[in-house]
Amino acid sequence: MIHSYLKEFIQNNQEELIEIRRRFHQEPELPWEEEKTTAFICAYLDNMGVSYRRTEPTGVIATIEGGKPGKTVALRADMDALPVEELNKDLPYVSSVKGKMHACGHDAHTAMLLIAAKALVEISQELSGKVRLIFQPAEEIAEGAKALIKQGAMDGVDNVFGIHIWSQMPTHKISCTPGPSFASADIFRVIFKGKGGHGAMPHQCVDAAIVASSFVMNVQSVVSRTIDPLRPAVLTVGKMDVGTRFNVIAENARIEGTVRCFNPQTREHIHAQIEHYAEQIASLYGATAAVEYIRGTDAVTNEETSARLVQQVAREAFGEQVIYHEEPTMGGEDFSMYLEHAPGSFALVGSGNSDKDTEWAHHHGRFNIDEDALVTGAELYAQYAWSYLKQS
Structure with missing residues (x-):
């Protein structure tokens, strides 16, 4: 079910993926202030020839048109930072803004979706349908999803998929269990x-x-x-x-x-x-x-068919050993609002590695990710979109 070219392309673009994530990490922007991030995304989409619309006041909704008719699958990444002082002062890409940092992994989410989009554009003529790209602001204050939905993010969408980097899981592991995920x-x-x-x-x-x-x-x-x-x-x-x-x-x-x-x-x-x-x-x-x-x-509840597809894609792309069962968390996520408009699922991609000191809790000043997890997340985005449209 997976597309071998997507895997190869994303592997070959790993350095760019890391570079983009570090750029976002160095320039964190709080909810509704994501002007630089939005501008970067727009310029990146321009270079790929992908049509998009800037949302107000920040954020981007884009669409990759497939070469064949079919359904529309949405991929969502959030992009806002937190009012947290970064304590990882020895990092070469430490936050340059005092009192603000990407302490939850949204810099990784946005970078992963951009590279996934770049890979999907390469095979767009093979896609049976459309891929909606949702670059969402203001997740940390639970306002961004609602605002983008009002501005058309879910119009015509048949299925929606999102990813969250998760420092409490080992790097490369993937968890997407049917039923409740976030409270x-x-x-x-x-x-x-x-x-x-x-x-x-x-x-x-x-x-x-x-x-x-x-x-x-x-x-x-x-x-x-x-x-x-x-x-x-x-x-x-x-x-x-x-x-x-x-x-x-x-x-x-x-x-x-x-x-x-x-x-x-x-x-x-x-x-x-x-x-x-x-x-x-x-x-x-x-x-x-x-x-x-x-x-x-609301609670994020993974629709069973979508969650099973994520598991199938993960097995075929990375092997049985990547499947992980993370218990539901009492953390909140406004991805739930997308699920009110279409079935879908929300996966966790592990980035915890004790050797790299990346097991700190989300929202902590020492939070960081194992960047080896970025290719896993980017490929999961891309392979899920390909697989959903292919089976539909």
Whole structure:
């Protein structure tokens, strides 16, 4: 099912692939600021003669026209960086922008898709259909996919495929299992209002710090005591702002956190319980509570036929030994929004190598990838598109 020329072409362009990835890594751009990255992609597509459209304010949607009629398969790569200070100061391609770095691998994703596109252009007359290329901004704030879909990224698409470099998996390993892959990711905010006053006169006050602390301690029982243990979920309070001075009893407290799960009913239940706990705990102390619950990304659930095709392509391209089963992660991914418009799947490509110190967690200042994984990802993009269109 695989195309031997795609493998050869990508292998022969490995140096360029690494060079492109390093260029992106040195010039990281935060969500909705990806101007240089977008300009580079456009120029690269111009050189290949691929038609494209810049999306607003950043991003690119392109199409490789096949020589034969058929379906349309979309390949997606995200391209935004994070507000993280890079700690890999000894790298020759370290971030040149203070406080910003590609700490999640999006530089690799974009580079891999560009080289995959270059390979697919070489065999475009053999393609039975079209390949849509989606270079997406703003994944880290879960806004980019929605914006590009509104601008036509999924118009006429029959199937969609994405890749994420994964430092927790050994280099070259590929995981794409049918079913849940990434969790839904929501944000909640709770504002407690008490009655402030002098720290020496607590009897005259309603201490918002006590109220907020009680909520943080008790809300964990939503997961541990009200949800079926066979339906995994995470509720994390990551931020609490309370008080103004050491001897002033706080009148206001603000809490922010996140909810992660795979099941829609579990998601609804946790939302309702957060509101219930906030209101009841506030009432217990004589305070008030206001809850804001923001739906982020849905769970990424790999459609079975698409995921099986990824596994088949991986076996034929790289051998049985590359197949890996990575357990679902509570991380979030706005790739889920594409799956609302067409069936598809999202694969993980391992880039962890202890000898190269590339096993650091995503979003860490020491995050880096084993660049040997780039050819694996680029070929997987290209071979999946070829195989999907060929079988269709």
